[in-house]
Every structure is written in C-alpha cells, then in structure tokens.
Amino acid sequence: AQSVAQPEDQVNVAEGNPLTVKCTYSVSGNPYLFWYVQYPNRGLQFLLKYITGDNLVKGSYGFEAEFNKSQTSFHLKKPSALVSDSALYFCAVREDGDDKIIFGKGTRLHILP
Amino acid sequence: GAVVSQHPSWVICKSGTSVKIECRSLDFQATTMFWYRQFPKQSLMLMATSNEGSKATYEQGVEKDKFLINHASLTLSTLTVTSAHPEDSSFYICSESGITEAFFGQGTRLTVV
Numbered sequence: 001a002q003s004v005a006q007p008e009d010q011v012n013v014a015e016g017n018p019l020t021v022k023c024t025y026s027v028s029g030n031p032y033l034f035w036y037v038q039y040p041n042r043g044l045q046f047l048l049k050y051i052t053g054d055n056l057v058k059g060s061y062g063f064e065a066e067f068n069k070s071q072t073s074f075h076l077k078k079p080s081a082l083v084s085d086s087a088l089y090f091c092a093v094r095e096d097g098d099d100k101i102i103f104g105k106g107t108r109l110h111i112l113p
Numbered sequence: 114g115a116v117v118s119q120h121p122s123w124v125i126c127k128s129g130t131s132v133k134i135e136c137r138s139l140d141f142q143a144t145t146m147f148w149y150r151q152f153p154k155q156s157l158m159l160m161a162t163s164n165e166g167s168k169a170t171y172e173q174g175v176e177k178d179k180f181l182i183n184h185a186s187l188t189l190s191t192l193t194v195t196s197a198h199p200e201d202s203s204f205y206i207c208s209e210s211g212i213t214e215a216f217f218g219q220g221t222r223l224t225v226v
Contacts, residue, residue, distance in 0.1 A: 034214055043119070043206055043217040044157075051213050090156065099145050099210045105156040 002027040002093050006104035013081045014112050021076040021107045023065075023091030030096040033074040035065055038088045038106075047089075050074060061085070081111045116140050119207050119218025126197055126225055134192045134221045136207030141216075142187035143209040148180075151204040151220075163190040197225040 003026045013019040025031055032051050036044040048059025050067040058064045065076045074091060091104040116139040126132050136146060144165045149157040161182050162170040169182035179201075181193040194201050202225045208215040 032213055036217075041123075041204070041220065041222055043117075043219045044208075046214050046216070049214050094213075094215075100147070100159065100162070101208075101210070101215050102159070103157045108154075 002031070002095050002098075002100075002102050004091050004093050004102055004104035006089075006091055006107045008107050009105075010108045010110065012110045012112060015083055016080050019076075019078050019081045019085070019109065019111075021089050021091075021109060023074045023076065023104060024072050025074060025091070025093045026072060027093055027095045032094040032096060033065075033067060034092040034094070034101065035059065035063065035074075035076050036090045036092060036103075038090065044090065047076070083111045083113050085109060086111045117207065117209055117216050117218040119221055121221060122219055123222040124224070126223070128198055128225055129196055131193055131195045132197055132223060134194075134205055134207075134223075136190045136192070136209075136218050138188045138209050141209060141211070143190075144187060145210055146184060146190040147208045147210065147215070148182060148190075148192050149206045149208065151206060157206060160192075194223065197223070199225045201225050 005024045034049045035047040038044050047063050048057050050057045055067045063078050088106050090106050092101050094101045118137045120135045146163040148160045151157050160175045163182045163184040165184045171177045184190040206220045207218045
C-alpha cells in the first residue's frame, strides 16, 4: 500500500528566503505525486504534480518540486518565500492504476515578515 | 481543472439529528468521488469511495451505517451523517478524481452540539 511521510510538522522561514517542505513516499508501482495547499476552513488547492518526464516540476504561485526516485522524495521548494505562502501543505501520492490519493499528515508553513 | 462544489460550507446541528452534505461535480462526469474527514491540525483521512450507481466502498474503521453515501448521478454524491454526536464534529471534504490529480470541494465544517 502507498504511504506518504512529511517529517516536519512546521517549517518557519523568513520572508524572501528560500523554503523547502519535505516529503518522502512509498509505493509498489509508478507514483503520481502531488502537492496541495490548504488555507483555514477551506478545501485543498492543487499546486503541482509529477506524473512522468522532467524530475523538476513547476507549479502555481512560484512553487516547484523535485522528484528523486532513488531517495523516494518529492520536496516542495520556492526560491523566495512570501508571507502569503503561510498555510498547510500536503504531499500526496497515487499509484498508477489506482484512483485513491493518500495524503501525508501535512506541514504548516509559517513565513515570518 | 475540474470544479467541485460542496454544500453547505458549515452546519451546526443538534445531537441525534442527521446532516446531509452534497458534493457536485460542475463540469465533469464523476463516476468516482471520495469523501475525506479532517480533524483539527491533522491530515485528511479517506472515509469512503463513492461509486455512481453502486454501493460506496468504506475504509476500515468507518461505520457505513453512520456515514451514508449516495452517488445517484454522475454529478452528485451525498454524505449523510446519521444520528450525529459531538465526536462527529469535523471538517468533511469531497473530491473527484481526474485523470491524474484530484479536485476538491470547499469542505464542510460540521459542529454537533
């Protein structure tokens, strides 16, 4: 069965600095990997995905993520953080051929002004 | 991406009553939809997979008689929390599964008093 680990409950970054939110995954087949963001009392907004192709994926709001097959990681990154990036971020995985998406526990990102 | 509309966005009900949450796919015919539950500061827990025209598939530990799911058409799935109790208070989110990523409703904050 697939699983996702987000080792950090919270990440604090000063505005303007680069940010990284970590994610590792486990699947038996080919992974589809996703990052979603959630603002308070709202549903999830899709940020980006890796299906196949280039390991570096660019998404919404200047975010990007790098797929690393050997390390089974899919860390979310942004070169310069904004205060408005403060939110709850979820990494998720779906196995090729399965409709279910499994989420990590989430990482709360605080961007300090 | 696809648009998923979830209603209501919040509801307060008395203990012992039932509450129905609707999830509509506005621009996509969804044969499969998913219902998640999110506890405060926690991740999304998949409750069940809603299948159009057939019975829902529940995850282990989810009471099917407590959380009734109906998916009578390709654009509407409903979750009914029956005989609600305070411990059912939570944030419920539906999603539909696209070809790769999932699209989420806005979520419903249920408070049982």
